[in-house]
Amino acid sequence: MKFIFKDYKLLNTDETKAVLEIRNSPAVRNASATSEIISLDAHCKWVRNLMPNSYFALIIEDQIIGGISLNGEFWGIFFSQQSEPVSRLVFVYIFLEYTAQKLPLIKSKIKKSNAQAVKFNQFFGFEICAEIILNGENFYILELERKKFQNCSKNPAFLKIKSIANSAKIEFVF
Numbered sequence: 034m035k036f037i038f039k040d041y042k043l044l045n046t047d048e049t050k051a052v053l054e055i056r057n058s059p060a061v062r063n064a065s066a067t068s069e070i071i072s073l074d075a076h077c078k079w080v081r082n083l084m085p086n087s088y089f090a091l092i093i094e095d096q097i098i099g100g101i102s103l104n105g106e107f108w109g110i111f112f113s114q115q116s117e118p119v120s121r122l123v124f125v126y127i128f129l130e131y132t133a134q135k136l137p138l139i140k141s142k143i144k145k146s147n148a149q150a151v152k153f154n155q156f157f158g159f160e161i162c163a164e165i166i167l168n169g170e171n172f173y174i175l176e177l178e179r180k181k182f183q184n185c186s187k188n189p190a191f192l193k194i195k196s197i198a199n200s201a202k203i204e205f206v207f
Contacts (some may be wrong), residue, residue, distance in 0.1 A: 035202040036124055037092035038101065041080045043206060044090055049077065051097040052090050061111045064147050066167060086207045091124050101128050106140045108132065122156075122194045127203055129157055133179045145171040158185045 044052065053076045055061060062068045071079075080088075088102040091112070098120065099112035108128070112121050132139055141159055143150045151161070151173060159175040166172070185191045 034093065035204065036127055037204045037206060038089040039092055039206040040086055041083060041088040041090060042085060048090060048097060052100050055099060055113045056111060060114060064144060064150060093120055103132055106136060106138060108139050108141055123198045123201065125157060126194050126198045129182055133182045137179045139177045141175040143173050143175065145173055158182045
C-alpha cells in the first residue's frame with residue numbers, strides 16, 4: 034500500500050474539493066476549533082496563503098481520506114468516516130516520525146469533549162499539559178516530546194503500526 038502526503042498548494046480542483054468535503058462533514062466540523070461550513074472560495078483563498086509543506090492531503094489508492102497539518106509546533110488531523118482505522122494510524126505514525134525528526138516538541142489542541150481524539154493522541158505518546166478556553170469552548174493542549182515518541186515502541190500495538198509503516202511505500206509531494 035502507498036501512503037501519499039500531498040501539499041494542499043499542489044492539489045488540483047477535484048482534490049481540493051475532496052479535502053473540503055471531508056473537512057465540512059459534520060463529524061469533522063464538530064471536532065474542529067472552527068465548526069462552520071467553509072465555502073470552496075474561502076478555502077482556496079486560505080490555501081493560497083498557507084506556508085508550503087504545512088498542510089497535506091492524505092491519499093491512498095488515488096483517494097483522499099483526510100488531511101494533516103503542522104502549523105508551527107501544532108499538528109492537526111482529520112479523516113473521512115470511511116477511512117480504515119489502520120490507515121489512520123499508519124498515516125499518523127509516518128507524519129509524527131517525520132515531524133519528530135525536525136522538532137523536539139509537537140503540540141496538539143483538542144476539544145476537551147473529544148475523548149476519542151485525546152486517546153488517539155495519547156496512543157502516540159502525547160500528554161495533556163494544559164487546559165484553555167477558546168471561543169467559549171474548553172480545549173486540552175497536549176505535548177509530545179521526541180524521546181517520548183521514540184519510546185512508544187514498547188507498546189505491541191504501536192510496534193504493529195510501525196511495522197506496517199516501515200514496509201509501506203511513502204511519498205511526500207511538496
